[in-house]
Amino acid sequence: MPGAPAGLALFETAYARTLAWEQPYANDPADPGGETVYGIARRRHPDWLGWRRVEALRTQPGFPRSLGTDVELQRLARAFYATEFWRPLRCDEIAEAGSPDLSAKVFDVAVNVGRRRAAELLQLGLCAAGGALEIDGRIGPDTLGSLSRAGPGMALALLRSVQAGYYRGLVAARPALQRFANGWERRALS
Secondary structure, X not given: XXXXXXXXXXXXXXXXXXXXXXXXXXXXXXXXXXOEXXXXXXXXXXXXXXXXXXXXXXXXXXXXXXXXXXXXXXXXXXXXXXXXXXXXXOHHHHHHOOOHHHHHHHHHHHHHHOHHHHHHHHHHHHHHOOOOOOOOOOOXXXXXXXXXXXXXXXXHHHHHHHHHHXXXXXXXXXXXXXXXXXXXXXXXXX
16 A cells, blocks of 8 residues: 555545446456456456455355455455556655646556556646657656646646547547447546
8 A cells, every 4th residue: 555644545535436437347358458356457467366366256156246345355456556556657746746636547547548558648648738748658757747837637637638539549440349438438537
């Protein structure tokens, strides 16, 4: 978990927002993420410790509904997201730059499209605000500086727009993904 109490509260708020979009369990063959638990895709994160727990629960009655109430699985998901997404994306620093809502949004985008892509989308939005910024998929001092110059409200609005455009591009390239377009659009604009 993030170390400081304020960071913990910010993470918990962002995590709760993201879980509003992510089911405890999904395995839609048309979904590019494939089998997922709380948004953690087995294809992208096959070594996540939670998959052992999923396999153990798979053999018991009530699967997959039981995943939504399993405290150990919830703990593993929360720890994974704090370690693999929140901290590397420097979400506490984004919040300190004036935008807890933007830090939650960057986190949510990353859960849905990956850390690197989320950072790139944020950087593209900041460039649209007039920032001279390398699109490198890493949130570092230059990205945080551009965020400060753009202002958190503008950065959040631009990230929403760029994220929506990204999803539209996915659907244009792969029309079979159209069935996800409305949900992706709502998520982007949230």
